Amino acid sequence: MNSLILKTVATPVLYLIVSFSVYVFFRGHNNPGGGFIAGLLTAGAFVLQYLSFDSKTVKSNFSLNWKKLIPVGLILALGSGLGGMILGYPFLSHSFGCFYLPLIGELELATAIIFDLGVYFVVLGTALTIISVIGGKD
Amino acid sequence: MKNNLLVVPVILPLFTAILIFLISNIKFQKLLSFVSTTFCLATALYLTKQVSVKGIQTLSLGDWPAPFGIVIALDLFSGIMLILTMIVSLAALIFSFKTIGSERENYFYYAFFQLQIMGINGALITGDIFNLFVFFEILLIASYILMALGGKPYQLQETTKYMIINMVSSVLFLVGVAVLYSTLGSLNMADLSVKVGKAGDQGILKVIAVIFMIVFGIKGGLFPLYFWLPRSYHAAPSAVAVLFGGLMTKVGIYAILRVYTLIFAPTLSSINNIILIIAGLTMFLGVMGAVAQMDFKLLLSYHIISQVGYMIMGLGLYTPLSITGAIYFLIHNIIVKSCLFLISGIAEKLRDTTDLKKMGGLMATDPSVAYIFLIAGFSLAGAPPFSGFFGKFLLIRAGLEKGSYLIVFVSILVSFFTLYSMTKIFKYAFWGTAPENVKKVQHNHYFGLVLPAACLALLTVFIGLNTEWVYSYVNSAAYQLMNPDLYIQAVLGG
Numbered sequence: 001m002n003s004l005i006l007k008t009v010a011t012p013v014l015y016l017i018v019s020f021s022v023y024v025f026f027r028g029h030n031n032p033g034g035g036f037i038a039g040l041l042t043a044g045a046f047v048l049q050y051l052s053f054d055s056k057t058v059k060s061n062f063s064l065n066w067k068k069l070i071p072v073g074l075i076l077a078l079g080s081g082l083g084g085m086i087l088g089y090p091f092l093s094h095s096f097g098c099f100y101l102p103l104i105g106e107l108e109l110a111t112a113i114i115f116d117l118g119v120y121f122v123v124l125g126t127a128l129t130i131i132s133v134i135g136g137k138d
Numbered sequence: 139m140k141n142n143l144l145v146v147p148v149i150l151p152l153f154t155a156i157l158i159f160l161i162s163n164i165k166f167q168k169l170l171s172f173v174s175t176t177f178c179l180a181t182a183l184y185l186t187k188q189v190s191v192k193g194i195q196t197l198s199l200g201d202w203p204a205p206f207g208i209v210i211a212l213d214l215f216s217g218i219m220l221i222l223t224m225i226v227s228l229a230a231l232i233f234s235f236k237t238i239g240s241e242r243e244n245y246f247y248y249a250f251f252q253l254q255i256m257g258i259n260g261a262l263i264t265g266d267i268f269n270l271f272v273f274f275e276i277l278l279i280a281s282y283i284l285m286a287l288g289g290k291p292y293q294l295q296e297t298t299k300y301m302i303i304n305m306v307s308s309v310l311f312l313v314g315v316a317v318l319y320s321t322l323g324s325l326n327m328a329d330l331s332v333k334v335g336k337a338g339d340q341g342i343l344k345v346i347a348v349i350f351m352i353v354f355g356i357k358g359g360l361f362p363l364y365f366w367l368p369r370s371y372h373a374a375p376s377a378v379a380v381l382f383g384g385l386m387t388k389v390g391i392y393a394i395l396r397v398y399t400l401i402f403a404p405t406l407s408s409i410n411n412i413i414l415i416i417a418g419l420t421m422f423l424g425v426m427g428a429v430a431q432m433d434f435k436l437l438l439s440y441h442i443i444s445q446v447g448y449m450i451m452g453l454g455l456y457t458p459l460s461i462t463g464a465i466y467f468l469i470h471n472i473i474v475k476s477c478l479f480l481i482s483g484i485a486e487k488l489r490d491t492t493d494l495k496k497m498g499g500l501m502a503t504d505p506s507v508a509y510i511f512l513i514a515g516f517s518l519a520g521a522p523p524f525s526g527f528f529g530k531f532l533l534i535r536a537g538l539e540k541g542s543y544l545i546v547f548v549s550i551l552v553s554f555f556t557l558y559s560m561t562k563i564f565k566y567a568f569w570g571t572a573p574e575n576v577k578k579v580q581h582n583h584y585f586g587l588v589l590p591a592a593c594l595a596l597l598t599v600f601i602g603l604n605t606e607w608v609y610s611y612v613n614s615a616a617y618q619l620m621n622p623d624l625y626i627q628a629v630l631g632g
Contacts, residue, residue, distance in 0.1 A: 071159040078153060084201075091145040092200040 003052070010052040017045035025120060026113075035116035039123025047131055055132065066128040073121025080114035141188075144197045144210045144263060146181045147220055150174055151256035158249040168235055171248045175231055175255070179224035186217030190611065194618070194628035196265065204630050205329040211265035211629050214615035215465060219262050219392055222469060225597070226384040226476045227255050229590035233480055234377035236586040237487055242287045242375070250287070254280035254381065261389050265629055267318065267401075268325045270393065271311050274357070278304050281386065284378045285370065296373035303366040307356035314349035321346070328629035330401045331622050340405065347402040347409065351394070358390030359443045360450065361420040368427065368439035372492075376483025379435060383442055384476030388468060391449045395464065398453060399619040406456055413454035418548045421447030425555040434482040434492045434567065437559060438475070441518065444552060445471050448533060451545055455536050462609075462616040463532030469612070470517070470525040470601065477514040477594035481507060484587050485567055494563060499572030506588055508568045513595045515560035517602070520553045525601040528609075 021041035028034025049058050084093030096110035154174040158167045189195055194213045198204060212220070231251065238247055257277025264270050282304075286297040319325055321342055322333040337343060352363070359367045367387070371379050398406055424444030431437040449471070452464020482492065484507055489497045501508045517524035530553065537546040601608050618624050 068160070071156045074152075074156045074159075078149060078156070081149070085142050085145075088142075090197050090199055090201050091142060091149070094200065 006052040010048050014045045014049060017048075018042055021045070025116065028116060029110060029113065035119030036123050039120040040127060042120075042124050043127035043131070046128055050131060050135060055135065066125050066132060069121045069125030070129070073118045073123075073125060075118070076121065077115050077118030080111060080118065083111060083114075141195045141197055143181065143185060144195060144212055145199075147178050147185075147224075147259040147263065148256055150178055150181075151252040151259065155249040155252040155256070158252065159246060164240070164243050167243070167248045171231055171252060172228075174252065175224065175228050178255070178259075179221070179228060182217070182220040182224050185212055186214065186221055189214055189217045190614065194625060196628050205324055205326045208269050209265040209326060209328070209629050210263050211328070211625065212263050213618045213625060213628075214611060215395070215619055216262045216392075218465070218469060218611065218615055219388075220259060222472045223255065223258050223262065223385055225594075226472060227251075227381065229476060229480065229594055230377050230380040230384075232586065232590045233380060233483060236583055237483060238375060238377050245287055247284070247287060250280050250283045251381075254284060256280075258385055258389055262392060265327050266325055267327055267330065267397075268315055271308075271315055274311065274389075274393075275308060277386070277389065278308070281382065284381075285374045288375065293373045296370045299366055300370040303356060307353050310349060310356075311353040314346055314353060317342070317349070318346050326629070327396075327400055328622075328626040331403075331626055332630070334401055334404060343402070344405050344408065347398070347405045350397055350402070351409075351413075354390045354394045354397070355416075356390075357387065358394060358450075359387045359420075359446050361416045361423065361447075364420065364424070364443045367443060368436050371439040371442070372433070372435045376435075376479065376486055380476050380479040380483065383438065383479045384472050387442055387446055388472055391446060391468065394450070395453060395461075395619065399461070400622050400625060403622060410454045410456055413450060414542060414545050417447045417451040417454050418545050419447075420444070420450065421552045422548055425552045425559070428559045429555055429562075431559075432494050432566075434485060434494055434497070434563065435479075436492075437494075437563065438478050438482055441478075441556065441559070442475060444556065445475065445518075447552070448530070448549060451549060452533055452536070454545070455533075455540050455542060457536050457540060458616055458620050459539065460533060460536035461619055462613050463529060463536050465615055465619075466525075466532055466609070466612045467529030469608070470529045470598065473594050473597050473601070474514050474517045474526065477510070477591050477598065478518065480591035480594065481511045481514065484591065487587060489573070494566035496573060497567040498570035499568075501568040503572055506592070508564075510588070510591050510595045511564065511568065513599060514591075515564065517598045519557035519560055521557075523599070523602050525598045525605075528602065528605045 021038040024033040024041060025035060025038035028038070046058070046062070049061070080094070081092040084095075085091050094110065094112045094115075096108060096112070098106060098108050101107050151174065154170055157170060161167065185195065189212055194211060197210045199208045199210065202208070234247070234251070254277055257273050257280055260273035261270055261277060264273060282297060282301050285300060286293060315325070318330070321339070322330055322337060324330050324333055334343060356363045371382050374382060421444050424440055424442070424447060427440035428437050428444060431440060448467050449464045452460045452467065485497060485500060486492050488500065488504060491497065513524065517526040520526040520530040530549065534546050534549060537543070537549070
């Protein structure tokens with residue numbers, strides 16, 4: 001597709017969708033949202049790039065091998081389970097605590113977010129690998 | 139209550155698979171999978187030793203207490219199965235180094251191999267029935283990929299059939315789990331076992347029990363549901379067929395034994411005659427299929443079905459002796475079946491065919507392969523010095539003690555047919571004259587091909603000669619299965 005309108009809009013919208021996906025990602029701790037849906041949203045932003053430009057341009061703009069995101073995500077998810085084990089708790093134990101951070105204020109931080117981040121990368125990597133394999137000629 | 143080592147047989151293969159995805163060097167992938175599988179075997183041995191000394195080991199994942207969170211529990215039966223899984227995986231892995239070829243290696247063969255091990259191990263140690271479903275899915279997805287890798291038309295055709303039948307069984311599994319949950323309100327197997335005893339409506343429980351029998355019957359290759367098995371195992375490459383033939387159906391049998399002794403023990407008395415009929419038909423029709431075949435791998439695949447009947451016969455009789463016999467037979471069968479599939483792989487490598495009529499003369503060109511086959515074949519038929527004899531002996535004795543003469547008669551008859559089909563393989567593949575222009579395998583390659591099969595053959599001799607020692611472990615494993623209270627107490631505490 002070679003549409004000037006789409007090309008002009010795609011890049012600003014990329015930032016918009018990615019920042020929204022970050023919001024959905026953090027919202028997922030106590031509300032609907034989380035790593036899976038955030039990963040899909042981010043993938044959607046990149047699919048828009050693939051649609052508006054050809055795959056060569058996308059590849060030169062984002063020099064990332066999507067396939068490698070899958071093992072990275074899996075390692076994060078697995079690692080979040082192992083962390084508790086090192087401290088002597090059962091596998092997959094998680095904990096959380098409230099911290100006071102400058103500028104932001106009181107904030108609840110949970111180790112479960114690492115697991116979610118892993119899910120995010122796996123979903124993003126899988127979705128974009130499928131899209132680029134099916135859609136791209138090379 | 140917590141033993142973190144229990145998760146190692148599940149997360150180590152997963153971790154290895156991830157690393158293999160990250161590193162593209164094939165040599166490193168081989169080394170890594172070998173080290174990881176060996177380490178897993180060591181862990182399995184250590185854990186089983188621990189179980190036999192200290193009793194059933196459990197771990198509540200994520201520190202959530204037992205009936206609510208997911209529990210991992212290892213008793214002697216699952217411990218023994220874990221050891222056997224790792225032994226067979228190691229043998230199949232070493233065999234695939236020489237035979238699998240760079241085409242499959244480049245598409246992450248070793249990673250999916252590890253994921254397959256992860257699924258099997260997970261199914262063996264989990265104490266939660268929904269988790270069992272999840273691990274079954276993991277091992278099935280890995281097996282679809284292992285079967286389809288290589289992409290030949292025949293392979294894809296058989297993989298499609300295999301996928302469809304297994305998806306049907308997975309949906310049924312999920313339905314069974316859902317009905318079970320809506321009836322009893324729990325998914326923890328120990329908790330279910332407690333609640334089944336108190337449940338008012340026994341009718342629905344029988345229905346659920348039959349649904350699970352169908353589900354695991356499809357996976358295990360029982361009488362009316364085995365039709366998918368021979369051809370799909372025939373389509374897989376030899377190293378994968380070793381893994382499937384040795385382990386996959388046995389995970390189904392493991393699940394039947396676990397679920398029926400733990401959860402559905404009260405309903406068992408009303409359906410054990412049906413189980414015995416299924417067992418008899420499975421044995422007989424399986425071996426009849428084997429007798430009719432003229433293809434090495436197909437013949438062995440039909441034998442898988444026939445042998446599965448013996449294990450179900452143990453469950454159908456449901457006495458301490460028959461369960462002991464079933465576990466003993468399971469141990470023997472996993473080792474011997476894998477060994478026979480390895481030999482069929484070697485023969486295929488040497489002759490470039492699995493058609494028995496075109497092989498011939500392996501005795502003259504490769505005598506070591508012939509002798510290994512002789513040991514494994516006699517063991518499968520149940521000749522005395524090897525492990526097969528003692529498994530059948532225990533089962534037949536349990537049948538006679540209970541007065542089920544018909545099933546005893548069928549099982550002895552089937553043994554003769556087993557021996558007959560083994561002599562058929564020997565006659566066509568090992569005797570006779572070798573076809574012309576047989577390619578010679580280099581000496582250093584030869585060692586890697588024969589080593590795993592030789593080790594497994596030695597193991598069946600070892601188990602046959604040390605029956606007393608193995609029997610003591612198998613007997614206490616059967617004792618744990620016959621007394622679910624031990625399992626319940628270990629998982630739920632007090």
